[in-house]
Amino acid sequence: MTMAATTAVLWAEWTKIRTISSSMWTLTAAFFSTIGLGALLSVILGGEFDTLGAAEQAAFDPVMTSFIGMGLGQLAMITFGVLVVSSEYGTGMIRTTLAAVPQRGLLYCAKAAAAAVPGLAVGMATSVATFFVGQALLGDHGASLGDPGVLRAVTGAGVYLTLMLLFAVGVATMLRKAVLSLSVLMAYFFMIAPIFNFVPATRKVGFFFPDQAGTSVMQVVQQADGPPYGPWAGLGIMALWAAASLAGGYFALKRNDA
Secondary structure (H helix, E strand, O other): OOHHHHHHHHHHHHHHHHOOHHHHHHHHHHHHHHHHHHHHHHHHHHHHHHHOOHHHHHOOOHHHHHOOOHHHHHHHHHHHHHHHHHHHHHHOHHHHHHHHOOOHHHHHHHHHHHHHHHHHHHHHHHHHHHHHHHHHHHHHHOOOOOOOOHHHHHHHHHHHHHHHHHHHHHHHHHHOOHHHHHHHHHHHHHHHHHHHHHOOOOHHHHOOOHHHHHHHHHOOOOOOOOOOOOHHHHHHHHHHHHHHHHHHHHHHHHHOOO
């Protein structure tokens, strides 16, 4: 496969993505919902900071406060990742795509890359905008980009959203149906993961789940009951989850017919 042919496949996959209006709207939703919820909580906590106890003030993380809306951004990124894959299966166009590009590994890599590039761009724009809006609303209780750990948290937040998108791409490729993929992912992130996080007996296991591990990179103030690893290690665990999901998607695409 020549470089020109590879570029053509990449361009074709990008064309598919940008012509699906629903997928573009999910990226827009990721941006505005994350900023909006983060801004709301920043206003509330900024006004009530002085009423907090000494221990609560010491544990206050202004950066993580502004990133509280990442849950909504994550949901939008997951939806985007699922739509990138499932739209072709839903319309039956996957048969035409596989006939045009029989090298399934190339097709899969191109599809993942075509999704990751705009995902990373939106993820980084979202994290930067969310940080500056949140810190401005926190006023004297906010942090600056030059404070220890802040640049890492802001950069890591954008990477985290991109990894979550790729995780969803892998899951959707394995399951192929949009409703099924979203049902499984939503059930995990909004039911199973929170249960593991809040039940003391399973909390230590939950630290190694993708969302819990990945969000640790956004924390600047270390919490007493936090995970037993550092922020970059947490993002690394999330990256392993994304890689495992993508690998599962590749083998499913290679083995199954359209």
